Amino acid sequence: MWGFFKGDKKGKDERPADSSTEALTSTDVETQEVQPEAPAGTIEGSAGRAQAPAGTGQASAKTPEAPAKTGWVGRLKAGLTATREKFGNQVSSLLGRAGRIDEELYEELETLLLSADVGVASTEYLINETRKRVAKERIDDPARLKEVLKEALLSIVEPVSHPLELGMQRPYVLLVAGVNGCGKTTSIGKLAKFFQSQGKSVMLAAADTFRAAAVEQLRTWGERNNVQVIGQQGGDPAAVVFDALQSAQAKGIDVLIADTAGRLPTQLHLMEELRKVKRVISRAMPDAPHEVMLVLDAYTGQNALAQVKAFDDALGLTGLTVTKLDGTARGGTIVAIAKYNPIAVRFIGVGEGIDDLRPFNARDYVDALFD
Ligand SMILES: Nc1nc2c(ncn2[C@@H]2O[C@H](COP(=O)(O)OP(=O)(O)OP(=O)(O)O)[C@@H](O)[C@H]2O)c(=O)[nH]1
Ligand SMILES: [Mg+2]
Secondary structure: OOHHHOOOOOOHHHOOOOOOOOOOOHHHOOOEEEOOOOOOOOOHHHHHHOOOOOOHHHHHHHOOOOOOOOOHHHHHHHHOHHHHHHOHHHHHHHHHHOOOOOHHHHHHHHHHHHHOOOOHHHHHHHHHHHHHHHHHOOOOOHHHHHHHHHHHHHHHHHHHOOOOOOOOOOOEEEEEEOOOOOOHHHHHHHHHHHHHHOOOOEEEEEEOOOOHHHHHHHHHHHHHHOOEEEEOOOOOHHHHHHHHHHHHHHHOOOEEEEEEOOOOOOOHHHHHHHHHHHHHHHHHOOOOOOEEEEEEEHHHOOHHHHHHHHHHHHHOOOEEEEEOOOOOOOOOHHHHHHHHOOOOEEEEEOOOOOOOEEEOOHHHHHHHHHO
């Protein structure tokens, strides 16, 4: 279902800096409100508009309301298979064949942690914690180190395991940012469905106005799921979001999610454009945006740390969504991020299907890394 979300990125980074005024009113912009053409649940009827990818996505497209065939923990484990094979299974086999706990064992553990993209600081912390526990509890059986390691990992990720809780604000405004192709639009589609399933009304603001395909990508999703999409290609992203916010306020919408164009932190004018979007939202609704979410592609590995810092400096992040944990052995990236900059990890994505994005749970994640 999500394959159609991918659009042409050509020329995206060649955008000129936006110079339009920040003093916006709804009449300054000619944004289009896209009323859903199809009622909720008529997904097959419009399936001709886009190609569904192989795998779970297609199944989800046909039966988005149907309960997942496997539970979330099963999906999570399946999604983290590559990481588990590279890390958890290898740790288990290392500990299984080690005769004793010695320096060689610590070194091998260290290598495994680093190769799973857990990061240097976390690796150092985990090895130190393990050493301390071994000394304190006089552990001499290497097999016991697995539990020790799991607990130490948990102590890193538990503090960032804070699910997103919608407040009383109406609309609750969620601004989504990230580098090109990290999974913003796809995640927004999944999130809209997630909030809808909680009985919330959702509106989307397509503030990636540079590419026609980007607006269309969100619009297609909106049409299929009875979600209003406000957007216009070529417009000012801040103006689109402003207009969407006014519309959401007028209609009493519960959640407004703003999609933005992918950008690299080094593209300073585009980072400034994002800051402007945030400022304009705040002017229209003083406590908004209520959530500033960075989407990170787990495949990015350690570069994710630099992305977190840059976007946090620019926007003041309140949450993260880590996508594409499936298909990469870099599932340890979450640990690296949690240690480096403990911003709440709200959601994780383990596939392209609509049910493949869920709230992050530290314990489930650590279990899935090993078992
Ligand atoms: N396997 C997998 N693919 C994903 C996941 N999340 C997103 N994708 C895919 O990643 C690709 C990019 O997703 P988009 O949502 O278009 O990314 P984006 O950040 O909006 O991209 P730009 O707007 O171009 O910056 C698409 O093919 C998605 O289907 C995930 O959790 N797992
Ligand atoms: Mg996008």
